[in-house]
Amino acid sequence: MESFYPYFLVTHLMCAIIFLGYIFCDVVFLSLVRKRLDDEIANKVSNIISTRSKFMPLCFLVLLLSGGAMLSQYVNSEVGFFNTQLQQFLVVKTILALGIGAMIIVSLTYFYGLKKPSPLRKIIHPITLGLGIFIVLLAKLAFY
Template sequence: MEAMYPYFLVVHLLCAIIFLGYIFTDVILLTPIRKILGDEIADKFFKIISQRGTKIMPFCVLLLVITGGAMMTRWINFELGFFNTKLQILLSIKIFLALLIVLMVITSLSFKFFIKKKNPLANIIHPIALFLGFFIVIFAKLAFY
């Protein structure tokens, strides 16, 4: 596993950039466009982007979870402990926040593909994911500082 760590790290970072970049673009850049273009044109625009995002983001999140879980075992495990060091505590908080995002992704996909109704949380999921993602990045950097 140790030999694979650098590969997991690169894939994890690329997927995190893609995921948070998509969320950032939606929340910060595209949402204000609705006021300028109006609801009808903005809805068409968002529909095109979300169709592409729905295809890419679940795979990206899955890779984030797999690579993050693999990397986590280097720092947090039964031998090293779980909350013995500052690094382990911050990584545990980061993991908890990431699992909240994964839960929101699963909820969104469930509504879209299984329940086939509009997600009642659709308007708040991306801002919450952006907020949590920001703190995930901060905790990841602080853990190794």
Template sequence: MDLLYPYFLTLHLVCAIIFLGYIFTDVVLLTPIRKYVGDEIANKVFSVISKRGVRIMPLCLALLVLTGGAMISRYIGSMQGYLQTSLQIFLVIKMCVALVIVLMVIISLSCKFLKFKNPLAQVIHPVALILGFIIVVLAKIAFYV
């Protein structure tokens, strides 16, 4: 595992940048332009971006979960313990917050593919952006506390 850790870490960071960058772009940059360009143009822009996003983001999120799981096994497990150190506690909290994002994505994608109205449609990106920011902060704090 120690040999693969740097590769998992690099892939994890690249996927996190892509995932949070996409959500940041939607929430902070694209959503406010609706006021200036109107609903018709904004809807066209959103539809083009979301078509690509729906293809890329599930893979990105899957790689985030897999690489995160592989990396967390270095710090948490039967040999290392589960909640004995502050690092382990912060990583478990980080993992739980990440699972909330994963659950929201699963619900949203299920609604999209089953043609149901998505109950999370209006809040998923702002909430995921906030939770993603919390995850990044927790990751940094975990290794310095």
């Protein structure tokens, strides 16, 4: 497992950049587009972008799986779960990431399964951006 760690790390970082970059652009830039342009143009822009972003759930899944693979090196039954500050930060990061995953599952269930708008549709991206920034900060602090 240790020999695969660099591959998991690169995969994890690339998926994090893609995922959080998309969320950042949606929350920061597309909200400005909606405020400045009429709804018709804003909806067209949003539709164009959303057709390109259908792989985001898969990107998040790879992000979660690669993170879990790396986590298993630092947090496990042999070395403990909360013994060091590193382990504590990594466990908190994992819980926050699983929270994002739960919101994604709810949204996808509503969209594909129930064919209804998700009750989280207005808040999921701002919450995900906030949690994502906090996760990145915890990642940097964990290894400091």
